[in-house]
Amino acid sequence: MNKVDKNVIPVQSLLIPKSILYTGKILNWISPFLASRFAARIFLTPFGYKTPEREKKMYDTSKKEQVFIKKINREVVVYTYGNSKKKILLVHGWSGSGTQLSKIADVLIAQGYSTVSFDAPAHGDSPSKTTILPHFIETIHQLEETHGPFEAAIGHSLGGMSLLRATKFGLQIKKLIIIGTANSITAITKNFAKNLQLNQKVARLIKVYFDKRYGEDIDNYSGAISALGVKIPTLVIHDKNDVDVHYSAAYEINDSLTNGKLLITQQLGHRKILGTPEVISKIKKFILE
Numbered sequence: 489m490n491k492v493d494k495n496v497i498p499v500q501s502l503l504i505p506k507s508i509l510y511t512g513k514i515l516n517w518i519s520p521f522l523a524s525r526f527a528a529r530i531f532l533t534p535f536g537y538k539t540p541e542r543e544k545k546m547y548d549t550s551k552k553e554q555v556f557i558k559k560i561n562r563e564v565v566v567y568t569y570g571n572s573k574k575k576i577l578l579v580h581g582w583s584g585s586g587t588q589l590s591k592i593a594d595v596l597i598a599q600g601y602s603t604v605s606f607d608a609p610a611h612g613d614s615p616s617k618t619t620i621l622p623h624f625i626e627t628i629h630q631l632e633e634t635h636g637p638f639e640a641a642i643g644h645s646l647g648g649m650s651l652l653r654a655t656k657f658g659l660q661i662k663k664l665i666i667i668g669t670a671n672s673i674t675a676i677t678k679n680f681a682k683n684l685q686l687n688q689k690v691a692r693l694i695k696v697y698f699d700k701r702y703g704e705d706i707d708n709y710s711g712a713i714s715a716l717g718v719k720i721p722t723l724v725i726h727d728k729n730d731v732d733v734h735y736s737a738a739y740e741i742n743d744s745l746t747n748g749k750l751l752i753t754q755q756l757g758h759r760k761i762l763g764t765p766e767v768i769s770k771i772k773k774f775i776l777e
Contacts, residue, residue: 509685516686523686524693531680531694532618534583534611542763546590552613555606555634559626562609562616566635569593570602576775577638577661578605579628581645581668585612589642591763595772604635621709622702624650632659640775644668644762645733649711652741656717664722665771668730668758671711671737673698679732711737715744723774725751725767732758749774 508530515523539547550567557564567586576596580588586605593603607614609623628650632638640663643651648666655664670676674695681691698706707713715722722745726738735752742748756764 512684512686516690520687520689520693523690524697527681527684527686527690528694528697529618530684531677532620534608534619536583536612539585539587543585543587543590546587546593550587555631557609557623557627557630559630560609560623562619562623563614564609564627565607565613566631567605567607568602568635569605570597572597572600572602574601575636575638576601576603577628577631577636577641577651578603579624579641579643579647579651580605580608580611581643581647583611584644584647587612588644589762592642592768592771595768596775599772599776601639601775604631604638606631620702621646621650621653625654628654628659629657636660640664642667642771645670645758649709649714652711652714652718653709655720656714662720663775664718664720665725665774666711666722666741667725667761667767668727668733669711669724669737669741670733671740673706673710675734675737711741712744715741715748719746721747721749721774723749723751723771725753725761725770727753727756727758727761729755730758730761 512523512526515526546569550569553566554563555566565586578589578593580586586607596603606627608627609619610616638661641651641661642665644667648669651664651666655661677694678688678691681688724738724742726735728735738750742750751770753761753767761767
């Protein structure tokens, strides 16, 4: 039997247990409203995975500390990798961890930088079971105060969306790199419902629920909207074969940036792109320019 290429399967489909998929299907059949409430809870629940071998060096050799994030009343695990005073902030994506960008971090350290990253609430070694996008953003802002300043920041997927928003609202960095970042929150909820094997009526109800819960249109956090307020040089990286986030998001975000640069790759997907030497070389060049 041929080995399944996990890069062509959305990460949510890989990590969500079959029992949850089964429950969602039943609720979808009984009541789309009930299914939307069930799905909303799952939407806020990241699913962990065993630390890959490629990340273990960073995990084992980083200085790790528990940091309390005041504005969200949560603790996160923070990783400081390397000893340079020239620091770069790394932000993982949904269901990722603070060592997810380890291959990028290794190259940056060889160039005389150190990196600061974190396990967002409910991710990696950080406590809690659920989390939301604003938790990522508030963590970024506090770490700038306690562990910065940062020369640049690199974010993957939801981490990229968080950095766009944080930069718009005051994160002081010279350069920004985002990888596989979504533009529309609505699109995220639609993809989530699809991966949970629920219909699009449920997706719309999920969006309405979050708008009411957080008191605003959550599309305000969308990548292109945040990008309108980002003036620094920004490298937008996305793969044409990304099955988690369609690469059209990269064009939409780049069009909203004042000083954006676009790098579109092929055959790397949503996760393999983080460890590809050619991509990391482009990131290094962009930071050193």
